[in-house]
Amino acid sequence: MAPVLRSRQSLSKEKFSGYFGPLKSQVYNDAPSSRGGSHHTLRSIAWNPLGTLVATGAADKTLRVWNPEKPNVRFSTELKGHAAGIEKVAFNPVKDAELASVSNDGVVKFWDVRTKACVNEVKGLGNAHTLAWAPDGSSLLVGNRSGDLFQISPRESEIMSTHQEPVEANQMAFCWSGQKVFLPTREGKVRILSYPTLESLLHLPYAVKPGESTEFVLKGHTASCLTTELSPTGRYLATGGADSIISLFDTKDWICQRTITRMVGPVKNISFTFDGSFVVAGCEEGSGLDVTHTETGEHVHTFKTAGPCETVAWAPTRYCLAYSDLGTLRIIGLEGGDRK
Template sequence: MAPTTNRRALVPKDRFAYVFGGQKTQSYHDPAARGPGSHTIRTLAWNTTGQLIATGSVDRTLRIWNPERANVKYSTELRGHIAGIEKVVFNPVRDSELASCSSDGTVRFWDVRSKNCVSRLDVGGEAFTMTWSADGSVVLVGRKDDTLLPISIESLSTPLATTGTATGSMGATETSTYAALEPHPQPVQTNATIFSEHIPTPSSPELDLLVTTGEGTVKVFSYPSFTLLHTLHAHASACLSLSLSPTNRYLAVGGSDALISLWDTTDWVCRRTVSSSNGGAVRGVSWSFDGRFICGACDELGCGGNGLEIFHAETGESVYTVSTGGGSSVGIPAVAWHPLRYWLAYSITADGPGSNPGGLRIVGAAGGGL
């Protein structure tokens, strides 16, 4: 498949529904899906070029798909986890390196080209969330006991016991070591995490680390010192998910109150909130590549009954609703916009008589447009 190297032309808000709505939706069927709920895809991630998308499921299936070839024979299954996959994320600087965390208590790093697990780390508890720094030097893992565990990733000239090889975007083979650092227990329920897009420099070595809590707040820490910089009182109930826009202008926070709040990162003021007509806790949020459109995921059955709603970030207007089918029995556990074009990936799960097993869908992939 030819690499996607250029960002697409921006679509004006008032034409978005017409242009985006003209795209077809491609379905991707995994043979592991044997019945309703048996193969819920909990997590999605595109690599940096948008040539690959990873899916992780509750039945421990970890799969890499070619978005332009829906047949499962063109996908790759990565085997090793012995419990459900909670989160997958690609290395921001190596488009063929993937990290996955699982409730089996491990984090695994994969070279998806060679299909090899290049490192396996026991993180001391059930891992359910994970984020990768923009320079690829650290992965932060969140455990279900509200402990944050950093994992450092360093290039090596001499292989060590925890060393693996990964192929970079130019095809070069790099040797790295993966090491778990000091754990940081948190005093409150800790949910999603994300690093700022800042690349560390000698004059500015610390990163911003953003963490959602069960108290309805977002904590902004300085990493690696874990010094608390700001506390955002974002929602009336638990904050579950968060995502920085590609322009770094806004932070989107999804809550159990069915709202997505949009925060200006220059002054940490909430500019607006949006809410889907379907309601339900927002367990995932994703931005379009241009930072202009946003949508949220809700895994509760019924959340996807009226479709997947897309909002314009600057105005908060609902600009389009993706039809998902299935009525009140449908949930949407995960959403992820393509990094370079107006393609939208989402997972679907359904329950009840006559329900299909769900799986991965991508709006736009079938026609190759936008």
């Protein structure tokens, strides 16, 4: 039997597989068959800051908040109001009960999950598909498929500012100070922008050919860069692409330290463990979730799944992984959970 870990107790790469090997995932089923089967595809999973709640957003407009300790659907909360599929959900980094959701109906909604109330909404965002909270929880960035970036506030119903990007931006990430935004693009590059001005922050230290940009960008993919994630320690920025690759950039010198190539499909999202020691990716093809040791690039464990897992999320305080599998939420690593 694997030992029970305390909150924020770390595992070595040698013990990772031994710990997770005996564990069985817990299923959180809200009867997707009655909702149209494949249309219930989970597009986004998010933990709240304390790891006591998990939110899921689905293609069939279902937005639900789960108590990880109570998998029966009657203990969950469904939040209703979006007119189209949910693209991204994220809790306020400094407020456990405030959730933001974005749908391609062009609306971002803010919810108090304790009361199920929509406390604010911002409309007119086009075919929006991505959002990221500033680390202090005071504002968000929302991106749409037309290349627009919107700065919005959870307390205001009007858009604070709009920025037009030259190409469509994908899932962005903030640095932990909130002063930089990492913006992946369909060109396979990642732009580093200041916040809130959204101006190019770094430039090349040498002359370029006439007409070429002097902006310094991260280049780690041969196809569209779909997602970025900063490790909790701030040591690495991970980028995932349609080329099935994860690139890990050292944030001190912005050199790509290693690439992870075990995925068999486009990398849709990336998640680090709370200590930054391990990383896993959600892909739209293949089966199984491969966990990699961040510092060495070694494969340490594979979670078996029934099908592709497009979205994954490690808990913020413990080794507990939430992931989608055939339209259903599963969580593995809960203390006292089922064992094989």
